[in-house]
Amino acid sequence: MLVTLDDGKAVRIRGNPEHPFTRGFLCHKVTRYLERVYHPGRLQFPLRRIGPRGAGQFERISWETALDEIATRFQQIAASPEGPQAILPYSYCGTMGRIQGESLDRRFFHRLGASQLDRTICATAGVVGYTYTMGARIGTAPEAFGESRYIINWGSNTAVTNMHLWVHMHEARKRGAKIVTIDPYRCRTAERSDWHLMPRVGTDAALALGMMHVILRDGLADEDYLRDHTVGAEALRERVAKEYTLDRVSRITGLPAGDIERLAQEYATQSPAAIRVNYGLQRHYGGGMAIRTITCLPAVIGSWRHHAGGVLLSTSSLFPLNNAALQRPDLSPPGTRIVNMNQLAEALHGELPGPPVKAIYVYNSNPAAVAPDQRRVIAGLKRDDLFVVVHEQFQTDTADYADIVLPATTQLEHFDLHTAYGHHFVQVNEPAIAPLAEARCNTQVFRELAERLGFERELFSPSDADLARVALWETEPDRCPELLRGITLGRLIAEGPVRLNLAERFTPFANGKFPTPSGKCELYSERMARAGLDPLPTYTPPAESMDSAPELAARFPLQLISPPSPHFLNSTFVEVDSLREAAGAPEVEIHPHDAEPRGIADGAMVAVFNDRGRFEAVARVGATVRPGVTVAPSIWWSKFTQDRANANCTTNTRLSDLGGGATFFDNLVEVELITR
Ligand SMILES: Nc1nc2c(c(=O)[nH]1)N[C@H]1C(S)=C(S)[C@@H](COP(=O)(O)OP(=O)(O)OC[C@H]3O[C@@H](n4cnc5c(=O)[nH]c(N)nc54)[C@H](O)[C@@H]3O)O[C@H]1N2
Ligand SMILES: Nc1nc2c(c(=O)[nH]1)N[C@H]1C(S)=C(S)[C@@H](COP(=O)(O)OP(=O)(O)OC[C@H]3O[C@@H](n4cnc5c(=O)[nH]c(N)nc54)[C@H](O)[C@@H]3O)O[C@H]1N2
Ligand SMILES: [Mo]
Numbered sequence: 219m220l221v222t223l224d225d226g227k228a229v230r231i232r233g234n235p236e237h238p239f240t241r242g243f244l245c246h247k248v249t250r251y252l253e254r255v256y257h258p259g260r261l262q263f264p265l266r267r268i269g270p271r272g273a274g275q276f277e278r279i280s281w282e283t284a285l286d287e288i289a290t291r292f293q294q295i296a297a298s299p300e301g302p303q304a305i306l307p308y309s310y311c312g313t314m315g316r317i318q319g320e321s322l323d324r325r326f327f328h329r330l331g332a333s334q335l336d337r338t339i340c341a342t343a344g345v346v347g348y349t350y351t352m353g354a355r356i357g358t359a360p361e362a363f364g365e366s367r368y369i370i371n372w373g374s375n376t377a378v379t380n381m382h383l384w385v386h387m388h389e390a391r392k393r394g395a396k397i398v399t400i401d402p403y404r405c406r407t408a409e410r411s412d413w414h415l416m417p418r419v420g421t422d423a424a425l426a427l428g429m430m431h432v433i434l435r436d437g438l439a440d441e442d443y444l445r446d447h448t449v450g451a452e453a454l455r456e457r458v459a460k461e462y463t464l465d466r467v468s469r470i471t472g473l474p475a476g477d478i479e480r481l482a483q484e485y486a487t488q489s490p491a492a493i494r495v496n497y498g499l500q501r502h503y504g505g506g507m508a509i510r511t512i513t514c515l516p517a518v519i520g521s522w523r524h525h526a527g528g529v530l531l532s533t534s535s536l537f538p539l540n541n542a543a544l545q546r547p548d549l550s551p552p553g554t555r556i557v558n559m560n561q562l563a564e565a566l567h568g569e570l571p572g573p574p575v576k577a578i579y580v581y582n583s584n585p586a587a588v589a590p591d592q593r594r595v596i597a598g599l600k601r602d603d604l605f606v607v608v609h610e611q612f613q614t615d616t617a618d619y620a621d622i623v624l625p626a627t628t629q630l631e632h633f634d635l636h637t638a639y640g641h642h643f644v645q646v647n648e649p650a651i652a653p654l655a656e657a658r659c660n661t662q663v664f665r666e667l668a669e670r671l672g673f674e675r676e677l678f679s680p681s682d683a684d685l686a687r688v689a690l691w692e693t694e695p696d697r698c699p700e701l702l703r704g705i706t707l708g709r710l711i712a713e714g715p716v717r718l719n720l721a722e723r724f725t726p727f728a729n730g731k732f733p734t735p736s737g738k739c740e741l742y743s744e745r746m747a748r749a750g751l752d753p754l755p756t757y758t759p760p761a762e763s764m765d766s767a768p769e770l771a772a773r774f775p776l777q778l779i780s781p782p783s784p785h786f787l788n789s790t791f792v793e794v795d796s797l798r799e800a801a802g803a804p805e806v807e808i809h810p811h812d813a814e815p816r817g818i819a820d821g822a823m824v825a826v827f828n829d830r831g832r833f834e835a836v837a838r839v840g841a842t843v844r845p846g847v848t849v850a851p852s853i854w855w856s857k858f859t860q861d862r863a864n865a866n867c868t869t870n871t872r873l874s875d876l877g878g879g880a881t882f883f884d885n886l887v888e889v890e891l892i893t894r
Contacts, residue, residue: 219233237643247794253795253797254791264656272619285670295605304575305578306557317634317635320544322678334557338880347508355532357528363387367488368395370398382640397411400417404843419844424471428471430458444520485515490525490527493529501884503761509531536720540691549677577606583616599616600619607624611657615855626658631654774828776847804834807838808848819837820838830867833863853866
């Protein structure tokens with residue numbers, strides 16, 4: 219981003235036209251970033267709760283007082299019989315900068331001996347699933363999509379959630395490519411695609427296996443690639459021939475057999491074909507296996523041979539920063555408890571092994587809005603004996619439950635080092651303006667807390683720039699991986715974004731050489747067999763569906779998906795009035811087939827509920843969803859809704875099959891008209 223200053227004030231923000239990947243485009247939300255920075259609701263000073271918890275009554279205190287109080291409480295808890303593991307850090311992606319997001323915070327909590335947080339709320343099901351097949355999360359270069367002939371957006375609302383990639387897809391289309399979207403919801407990406415398939419929720423693995431059935435049956439596979447660069451092709455061939463017949467796959471997915479056939483045939487013959495597989499289809503019980511299975515497709519048709527073939531999940535693991543030196547996981551005592559962040563409700567109610575949680579320190583996250591099973595999360599945050607610290611830019615739903623609120627800087631006010639999960643550039647964020655009011659950045663707060671707790675100075679005194687140099691291996695140059703060689707902080711400051719040392723036309727698996735134990739694409743995975751999992755690609759049904767939970771479905775017959783609204787970034791930007799107005803009100807999209815028998819007309823107020831909880835929304839009746847599916851664009855702040863509840867009142871804390879991921883979209887509900 220380029221920021222224009224006038225007398226020390228940021229007056230204009232725009233994308234850097236020289237950025238090779240973003241080419242100067244900012245998304246709809248980030249173009250309004252100055253509205254966040256100078257928002258009258260920005261937290262200015264540290265606050266201490268004076269009213270009942272959750273009532274939002276606070277008094278201003280000094281930083282000294284706030285930090286002393288936090289340090290004292292942490293010391294008391296650490297010295298108590300429960301010990302330091304009774305302290306839980308809670309953070310996710312408020313900023314994804316590697317310094318403000320995961321550096322001194324990690325060191326601090328490791329050194330303290332606090333519980334560790336397993337950061338699973340977004341991507342871990344896919345990480346594990348993808349890695350079983352591929353060995354590492356390495357895939358198609360995002361810019362290569364511009365040269366593909368056939369593009370599948372699979373559980374990916376690319377036009378909204380990844381608009382820079384969408385630009386490349388659009389270019390491919392101008393050159394004659396076909397864009398297909400597989401999504402039970404007619405999201406904006408589906409609307410703008412050449413072909414939209416609407417499978418039943420959580421059945422994607424079955425669809426992929428059905429495609430393999432057709433491809434192998436019709437002799438459309440790349441037999442040479444299968445022979446030379448994969449393990450288990452014969453076992454897979456047998457499985458899909460017998461178990462994933464078109465009939466069966468059509469029954470599971472709810473798609474006509476002819477569509478499955480056509481998709482498979484087009485995908486296998488319109489070369490190069492590339493798949494963008496993303497997060498939507500991971501948020502189901504079988505999400506890990508779904509990613510593992512879909513990821514086998516490019517090897518079956520040999521599309522890895524092409525720069526513009528293959529599949530892309532994330533580019534994040536291509537950035538080999540020196541995390542061991544940056545985060546110092548070695549400081550955490552062996553055997554320290556690990557809390558899965560999706561199970562915050564359980565953690566706060568003392569239902570996990572280990573000591574009860576006596577203190578929670580929240581930063582870079584808004585769990586009262588984004589975590590599943592919201593009612594229980596909030597009941598937990600209300601516990602009288604819990605000490606809650608929230609470091610935030612705004613008085614979020616979570617900050618309402620804090621004992622101490624600390625004001626945080628924004629991206630314009632602090633230094634950071636950025637890697638990416640959608641491109642290949644490393645970049646540095648230099649502060650454009652001084653911190654507003656008394657805001658402090660995350661690292662600064664951990665430095666000051668560490669000092670109060672008497673932690674080693676050398677661990678916490680490095681500046682943010684020093685930390686960036688550590689991350690970039692400047693302190694251990696001999697061990698610097700090839701990908702980052704020569705990428706120094708000095709160079710990033712002088713040159714702007716620098717691409718990883720990758721071949722210009724990155725084609726990672728043209729000649730196989732997968733980073734798996736066998737060196738091949740593992741259609742059959744010995745590691746999965748050893749872990750007690752099905753070693754072959756398979757379909758794992760959702761936990762909550764008509765077929766897998768018929769009794770539950772009799773009471774709650776509709777599947778609810780709550781993906782991010784185009785106007786919000788998870789729960790960030792909900793505070794920006796112009797974006798909240800653009801979003802209107804909490805809505806739920808429902809098919810006429812489901813709306814009519816419930817007496818629900820377009821625009822009616824409805825309640826969406828299950829045994830976990832309930833929220834209200836305006837009904838949008840239309841064929842934008844599959845019958846039986848409802849969609850509630852998210853993630854609203856409860857305090858901006860009329861019933862102080864959002865979609866996460868209904869979501870559950872069940873973990874996905876692989877990686878302990880979240881299952882937000884594996885969620886049966888009922889919808890009823892509110893009659894007043
Ligand atoms: N129902 C449902 N729930 C979901 C999802 C969904 O699709 N549906 N999506 C899930 C996904 S994919 C994700 S990634 C998570 C995201 O969940 P979170 O990581 O909690 O992300 P945000 O909601 O954006 O909240 C981040 C908070 O960090 C604050 N922040 C930003 N920068 C800084 C900083 O420098 N310092 C500090 N201290 N704070 C900062 C912001 O003001 C914001 O309130 O939500 C998950 N929850
Ligand atoms: N504007 C905007 N952009 C964002 C974000 C944001 O909040 N706002 N969040 C960022 C973050 S943290 C993340 S993780 C990514 C998420 O980005 P995406 O991966 O695009 O995630 P979603 O939008 O949650 O889901 C994508 C699509 O999957 C569909 N889907 C749900 N269940 C299924 C299923 O069972 N099968 C199939 N085939 N499709 C299904 C949903 O209907 C949705 O349209 O976006 C990032 N970009
Ligand atoms: Mo995410």
